[in-house]
Amino acid sequence: MNIIVPVKLVPDLVEELTIDSSGKALDTSWLRLILNEFDDHAIEQAILLKERIGGQVTIVAPDVEGIDDVLYTTVAKGADRLIKLVGDFAGGFNNHALARVFSAVIKELQPDLLLTGVQAHNDLDGSVGPLLAEQLGMPYIGYVAGVTLTDGNVIARKEYPGGLIAEMEVTLPAVLGIQAAQQPPRYIAVSKVRQAMKTATIEEQTAAELDPTGGLTIGRMFQPEAGAQATMITGEVNEIAARLVSFFKELGIL
Amino acid sequence: MNQDIYVIVEHLRGQVADISYVMLAAARLLAQGTGGKVVAVILGHNAREQVVGLGADQVLYLDHPSLAEFTSDAYLKALAGLISENAPRVVLLGHTSVGMDVASGLSVRLSLPLVSQCRSVSTDNSLLKFISQICGGKIMAEGVLPVPTALMTMVPGGFKPEHGWSAQPPEVTPVTVPTMEGLRVTLKQYVEPEAGDVDISKEQILVSVGRGIQNQDNLELAQELADALGAVMCASRPVVDQGWLPTTRLVGKSGKSVKPKVYLALGISGAPEHVEGITGSDVIIAVNTDPAAPIFDVARYGVEMDMLDLLPVLTEQVRQATGG
Numbered sequence: 001m002n003i004i005v006p007v008k009l010v011p012d013l014v015e016e017l018t019i020d021s022s023g024k025a026l027d028t029s030w031l032r033l034i035l036n037e038f039d040d041h042a043i044e045q046a047i048l049l050k051e052r053i054g055g056q057v058t059i060v061a062p063d064v065e066g067i068d069d070v071l072y073t074t075v076a077k078g079a080d081r082l083i084k085l086v087g088d089f090a091g092g093f094n095n096h097a098l099a100r101v102f103s104a105v106i107k108e109l110q111p112d113l114l115l116t117g118v119q120a121h122n123d124l125d126g127s128v129g130p131l132l133a134e135q136l137g138m139p140y141i142g143y144v145a146g147v148t149l150t151d152g153n154v155i156a157r158k159e160y161p162g163g164l165i166a167e168m169e170v171t172l173p174a175v176l177g178i179q180a181a182q183q184p185p186r187y188i189a190v191s192k193v194r195q196a197m198k199t200a201t202i203e204e205q206t207a208a209e210l211d212p213t214g215g216l217t218i219g220r221m222f223q224p225e226a227g228a229q230a231t232m233i234t235g236e237v238n239e240i241a242a243r244l245v246s247f248f249k250e251l252g253i254l
Numbered sequence: 255m256n257q258d259i260y261v262i263v264e265h266l267r268g269q270v271a272d273i274s275y276v277m278l279a280a281a282r283l284l285a286q287g288t289g290g291k292v293v294a295v296i297l298g299h300n301a302r303e304q305v306v307g308l309g310a311d312q313v314l315y316l317d318h319p320s321l322a323e324f325t326s327d328a329y330l331k332a333l334a335g336l337i338s339e340n341a342p343r344v345v346l347l348g349h350t351s352v353g354m355d356v357a358s359g360l361s362v363r364l365s366l367p368l369v370s371q372c373r374s375v376s377t378d379n380s381l382l383k384f385i386s387q388i389c390g391g392k393i394m395a396e397g398v399l400p401v402p403t404a405l406m407t408m409v410p411g412g413f414k415p416e417h418g419w420s421a422q423p424p425e426v427t428p429v430t431v432p433t434m435e436g437l438r439v440t441l442k443q444y445v446e447p448e449a450g451d452v453d454i455s456k457e458q459i460l461v462s463v464g465r466g467i468q469n470q471d472n473l474e475l476a477q478e479l480a481d482a483l484g485a486v487m488c489a490s491r492p493v494v495d496q497g498w499l500p501t502t503r504l505v506g507k508s509g510k511s512v513k514p515k516v517y518l519a520l521g522i523s524g525a526p527e528h529v530e531g532i533t534g535s536d537v538i539i540a541v542n543t544d545p546a547a548p549i550f551d552v553a554r555y556g557v558e559m560d561m562l563d564l565l566p567v568l569t570e571q572v573r574q575a576t577g578g
Contacts, residue, residue, distance in 0.1 A: 004364050013390050013523065016546070026393065041495070096361070096368075119354065121390050121525070126358035126368045126407075130326075134362035139327050141436040143351040143508070155442065159508050160266060160351050163501055165449030173436045177355075179508065184496045212446065216369055219383075220396045224548070230540065230556035235520050240557055241568040244539065245575050247555060251537060253483065253516055253574050 001055030004111040005079075006102045008128060009033035009064055010120050014036050024218050025092060032049065038117025044181035045147055046115050046118070047078040053149055055078045055112075060090045060105060062098060068202060069193070075200040076192040077185075082192070082200060087207030094215035095123060098236045099131035101207045107136060112171055118142045118177035125215040133175035141168055142177030257290030258313075258342040262350050265296070266303050267444070273348040276410050278309045278418030280375050281346055285311075287377025288343050294424065297321045297332055302426065307553065309420035314536045318431040326355035327439040335362050335432045338356060341403050344382065349407035351508070357407045367400040371526075374412030374505065375399075375459050387411075390525040390550035423428075429495065450502030452486050459485035460514045460535075462505055465492045466521015473498055475565040482572040489514070490528045505530035520561040524549025 003050035011017060020027040047059045058081040059074045061067050071082040085101055106114065114136075116129040136242075145165075146157035151152040156176055158166045233243050248254040261282040264271040274294075281292045294310035296302075299322035305313045316336065320328045333356060337345055338516075341451055344361075347353030349371055361368035373387040373394075382399040387409060399406070453461060463481040467473060469556040473474035480487045505512055507527040513534030520541050522528060532538060541561045550556045557564065 011389060013392060017389060019393075026389075037492070070354075095358075099362075110449060122357055122388050124386055124388060124395055124556055126370050127354060129354065130358035131362055134359040140355060140359060141326060142355045157445070158351065161271075161508060162510060163504070165445040165447075166323075167442040167445060168443050169440045174438070177390050180495045214365065214367055216367060216397055216400070218395045218397045222394050222396070223392060223546070224551065227513055229551040230553040231346075232550075232556045232558065234558075237559070237563055238571075239568050240564065241558065241571045244555075244557075245571045246567055247537075247539070248483070248572070249515070249575070251516055254572065 001049065001051055002110065002112045003049060003055055003057045003062060004045050004106055004114045004134065005039070005042050005057065005111055006106065006114065006116050006128060007039040007070070008036055008061045008062065008098060009066060009070065010036045010122050010148065013121065019221050019223070023220055024131040025221060025232050028092070028221060033066050034066060036117045036120040038119060040117075040185045041181040042115040042117050042178040043074055043079065044183065044185040045178050048182055049147060049149070050078065058083060058109060060085065062087065062093070062207065063099065064193065065088050066245070069203055072196040073188055073193050076188045082202045084202050084204050085207040086204050088210060094125045095128050096125055097129055097210040097212045097214060097215035099128050099135055100211050102128070102132050103135035104208045107224060108235070113172060114138070114175040115178050116175065116221060118144070118179045120156050124218070127129045127177065129177035134176070138173050138175050139170050140175045141170055143179045144176045145178075145180040146182050147176060173247055256340065256342060257288035257517065258293050258340045259284045260286065260293050260337070260345045261291060261310065262345065262347045262353065263294050263304065263346045264348045264350060265298065265301070265310065266352070268306055269291050270307070270336045271348065271350070272415045273350055275309070275415035275418030276349065276413045277408050278378045279413035279415070280408060281344070282309065282417070283575055284375055284382055286379065287347070288381055290343060292457050295336065295344065297329060305370070305424060305426055307419050307421070307528055308424060309418045310424045313424045314424045314429050315426050316429050316431050318434055320433070320434040320437060323441045324352050325439040326359065326439070327437045328434055329356045330359045330363070331434060332431055333360060336429060337403065338364055343403065344399060345403065347405070347407050349409045353407050357405055357454055361405055366403050366405050366407040368407070369397070369399065371406045372406045372408050387526055390523055390535065392546065410530055411457060411526065428505065448502060450500070454486060454500075454505065455510045457486045457512070457514050458515045459483050460488050460516070461485045461491055461510060461520065462488045462522060462524030464490040464521050465491060468562070470498045470561060472498070475569070479565055479569040479572065482569050482576065485518070490522050500502070519549050519553065520565070522549055523547045524552060525562040
């Protein structure tokens, strides 16, 4: 089973986000990028499948700040092959452009199965998985939490609201948008990542020219007024707890 | 090209999803700008009764056995034919497990631009505008809906579902469905959610934990507070994905919607997918280290603090107050 996991990095939401001077995009100068958390689940699901049925897991990612560490970490987890797409990514790119670049490279790899995060928090023009599926002419199922293989087909457990699951069968090759892996993404010690840095190779491939057609032009970006609604309770921890207890009493739950 | 606004009605097992009415409300506003009609599109099999309550001027009904249950492949095929033939001004789909499976595919197949995570729309003379909510609700992106046809996936929050309702039954026009051969996705079966130990949607006091809990061991601190309050513990997606609490305790878009008297959100940032499930709460109290966390936009009371510092003290004071 030849499994490909295309991944992207996204701004770390723990950090403060600011808008740049154009007023139309995030200020990237101080932005810390981390692996899209759903892509992390896609990687985990790919490695779980490999452990169960064998095969090869290839991670493909655009060359952006911090990508090497992310790629080496996936090797420490069990990925076999790393491909970094080198291109003009520094100026920003939308998901349509990224999916086209992925599609050109992945076509050549003749995959059986593509797993990718169901979405990313900064998706503005669709998510990478279904865009890529259509570029490759493959079927797509998203919101998947659980993947089983039967001869030549995949059974994907697709989530609906309220905990309802639809078991869907899809012919291979196919793309699945992973919501959650069957196990939480495994923890990898830093020493193992360092080891991977010494032994693993990151293959570089030149990305095709970025073509953003199908994406959007943003006129303005802004931050919603924070905390506009809440009455903030301040003070020492004891005072705050006391205030909360008095609210609980007022609300009739104590 | 015409000036109509299409809404792809989302329905699952005989029930029209709320997001469909949210989209109809948005479509009404857009149609006032374009002078076109609000057109609800229903794909299904023997599903004509689903038109009840849809606030649309017209319903296009695509009936085919392969559309009886949602699959991305069949929906994509049927919708691609309809949209390319009629070229409406805007097509609205839910930013959901259904809509997101087909919107991107439609964008590539039909070479049409796609706006995702759209929360609200407005009109400015002949311009149609959108605002999308990204980065977990921390950033809004505004722009003009591209011509001639724009695809959009919508999140709830910008329009009230009741504004997409109508008691007046719309006119239903059957549409011929193209041949549906060569489908690659089939529904095998639905699996009902496991019967939970508790039904969080019926609980009056909920202690809900998010990423701020940091690790599984700390859950005990939240459980102690829940016990002291006579509350039940629930969680946002990251905690459930880590396997620290079962999916029956999941609140939000992919979990349950809750409506307690008090919802205590501990270390939950308030991403739109979570907020969607808690707006029915009477009072939301949020504790978070990040003053810019969107949870403070929906909470009545907020505390800017590490939940782990507050929990033991609060539990102790609740115990004292109840004599426990």
